[in-house]
Amino acid sequence: xxxxxxxxxxxxxxxxxxxxxxxxxxxxxxxxxxxxxxxxxxxxxxxxxxxxxxxxxxxxxxxxxxxxxxxxxxxxxxxxxxxxxxxxxxxxxxxxxxxxxxxxxxxxxxxxxxxxxxxxxxxxxxxxxxxxxxxxxxxxxxxxxxxxxxxxxxxx
Numbered sequence: 001x002x003x004x005x006x007x008x009x010x011x012x013x014x015x016x017x018x019x020x021x022x023x024x025x026x027x028x029x030x031x032x033x034x035x036x037x038x039x040x041x042x043x044x045x046x047x048x049x050x051x052x053x054x055x056x057x058x059x060x061x062x063x064x065x066x067x068x069x070x071x072x073x074x075x076x077x078x079x080x081x082x083x084x085x086x087x088x089x090x091x092x093x094x095x096x097x098x099x100x101x102x103x104x105x106x107x108x109x110x111x112x113x114x115x116x117x118x119x120x121x122x123x124x125x126x127x128x129x130x131x132x133x134x135x136x137x138x139x140x141x142x143x144x145x146x147x148x149x150x151x152x153x154x155x156x
Contacts, residue, residue: 001107001126006135010036010047012122015135016109017058019124020153021065031064032057048120055111055151062153069108070152074099099150103127103142106152113146125150 004025006015011025014032018025029035038051059069074096076089091098103125110132111122123145124133131139 001133003133004135005137010050010052012135013053014058016122016124019133020107020109021062021067028061031061066156068154068156072099072102072150072152074147102150102152106154108153109151110147112148115144115146
């Protein structure tokens, strides 16, 4: 997997998908039909004020390239519709062991938060190198990122 640097601060998601799908980020942005730059939250700070991109937009791009996108949450949460209460789904093997099994098998995109910044971010996951390819232009270990959802990208 080749490291690709994002064209701007709000395009980490399409850039991460471009790495995982082995295509150009410009192709994905053109296919989506917008560049994510529209300011929709004028009171928020950069880049959180931007329209940015939704994972569903990138899932459509992946399927057109004959790749399935499977979301795997590190801590799944269910809601009791009657009481409106949330509870964490716990797996017998443990959530972190469970997600590592998927990370070891598949390339994909990880959505979560940077450990240092705490800001929402998307990065590509290279299962062969066991490394995060961050669209800001660097590579590092999984321990340096707070994983929320791993989108396994699987060719079909």
